Amino acid sequence: MTLPKKHLFDLPEGVIYLDGNSLGPLPKGAVDSASRVIADEWGTELIRAWNTADWMTLPSRLGDLIAPLIGAPKGSVATGDTLSIKVYQALASALKRVPDRRVILSDSGNFPSDLYMAQGLIRTLDQAYELRTPAPEDVLEAITDEVAVVMITQVDYRSGGMHDMTAITEKAQSVGAVMIWDLAHSAGAVPVDMLGCNAEFAVGCTYKYLNGGPGAPAFIYARPDIIADVEPALAGWLGHDAPFAMDPEYRPAMSIERLRVGTPPILQLAVLEQALTAWEGVSMAELRAASIHLSETFIREVEARCPDLVLASPRHPAQRGSQVSFAFEHGYPAMQALIDHGVIGDFRAPDIMRFGFTPLYLDDADVLRACEIMEMIFQEALWRDPKYQVRSRVT
């Protein structure tokens, strides 16, 4: 048993953190990593640190640390930018592979930014592309031979419902469409087998289950056999085959580095590097079993203790990612009351209370204590307190 690894995280006293699906907590050593890169590397080495501290290869090295967590081989994952940018990269490249079709298929449960990026790309292309967003349960049958690209987030950010990557990828490829998976709520949360599912592209972020910190860089995967003919729409100098040749013509790197764009965010990457050390020796199968155990416990206890809450996630654990959502009409103030009492989850409009289960640093005692606090909040209807009704900007 390699879990939990709670000792590797700085969790504040008195807080049960059920929001690692939104922003992972602070790994111990992150301040030291940042101080080292700032004072010792930037401060002392200055421009030389690109070589002497090996900043230039940091994005690729981190890609190789993320790869095994998503069933990808080394050399198939690039890091940098934001998830939205990586969605655009993957989608624009995927559309190039199916030049005669004009339908992008996603689903209505996808995270809005993925849909927005597709809408922005469509407006930019100024051709008759169409974005279709059927309900998540209707995706499979919506994959027809009109579809150029299927772009789906595996785990629904609201319900926690999880798509079958193999089945959807097979269907997409059987009609000649290209498959893109957004692993925002999958990487570090559930076992992912990119090579096994055979999808062409995947994208994801590192500030949720990978604990890279606020605004940590995103990642993008391309299946090894297609990397050399992926056409980057965002053709930045660090995706060039020889960035420092200062060639006036773009010539993409023959590796996954062609999906790098601009100068990498070294401070964020250094902290992410520290965060990724927590995954050494972790079996994703073991982590998944622990996650299911924690979330099953949570559902059972919450349903017994808080009858006002209605499960908004699939009941069968195989159909859920690593989060559990409950619907409650007054979910916003209820979540504020919970947070105020030390149980941090989050709220998503219109009525979803979300709770993330992260066995790296959560155990049974945490979950049971959270359920006791929830019971108290709901029994006493503490969420009615006017102070919990005030909306913050980020909800």
Add this chain to the structure above:
Amino acid sequence: MTLPKKHLFDLPEGVIYLDGNSLGPLPKGAVDSASRVIADEWGTELIRAWNTADWMTLPSRLGDLIAPLIGAPKGSVATGDTLSIKVYQALASALKRVPDRRVILSDSGNFPSDLYMAQGLIRTLDQAYELRTPAPEDVLEAITDEVAVVMITQVDYRSGGMHDMTAITEKAQSVGAVMIWDLAHSAGAVPVDMLGCNAEFAVGCTYKYLNGGPGAPAFIYARPDIIADVEPALAGWLGHDAPFAMDPEYRPAMSIERLRVGTPPILQLAVLEQALTAWEGVSMAELRAASIHLSETFIREVEARCPDLVLASPRHPAQRGSQVSFAFEHGYPAMQALIDHGVIGDFRAPDIMRFGFTPLYLDDADVLRACEIMEMIFQEALWRDPKYQVRSRVT
């Protein structure tokens, strides 16, 4: 006299840093800023820090700190992403404003990544767009009524030659083209008057003269009167009018925030915020006068002491940015020898030795000492040492 502000920077003992045009040095307080945001905000507040530590508005607040340095009003500068991404945003938006033309005009002195991003956009659009790159001195006459967008870096990264923003913008707009300025080597280096020159867009980076650290985020300016009809190609959720409404349809913010894309890199932004405090009370006119004084001294002394070096920058200071370049056949090993002896500049293929002048933290004594060391290196031809011939990845 508000300059120099050397006491605000941690410069290593024995180093004369003439490469602030590539990566600015470490501002004092940067480690503390990073530690605060990591330990106190992320570590303690966790997800709540988006509100309690005001992370969500940090990109806009920093935009408002950069604005006065480029003659832009508050509310006209957004920060985030990389300069390459911001080039793409500006260029895609600019092309939308001139739908009936197919020529993008840049120049052969532009930084390659700007040209690559234009090439990538053209390939993505899959229409008959053409990128023209005349020599820098031929730009004005190349602005014809075929041109949709003029996209120029004001200060040439190799020669330091500086374009006249007013003249080029006027010419561009007189033929109905949209103007984009890349201020990578201008912001914090020379006085810039975005409102005065009337250009529609500008982009820039913050890790050079603004000292934001390795991979610090970029910025983008849109002229206030056009912001509300700029069409974002990269339509991310943080550019949405109500990001947390989770609307399935993109609806851009009515402010410069529509040019934000994904989740902002909070650690990098916190360090940049600290770096920008150095600009309090700095007059750009005074900084420019100091920069010219330093670079004139440098040219005079180098030409007297190192006759092998040929000035590769315009001789008249009004035509230069804040860097001086010398051409030398063995520029690469010569620069390595200089660095080894404590004078840090950089090299750009094929034969350019670059030196940046940054009056915030450089004074006469630094420049004279650098010239003495250069004289010694060249008199003794120390650059012939085989150890200086070894090429590093980043040169």
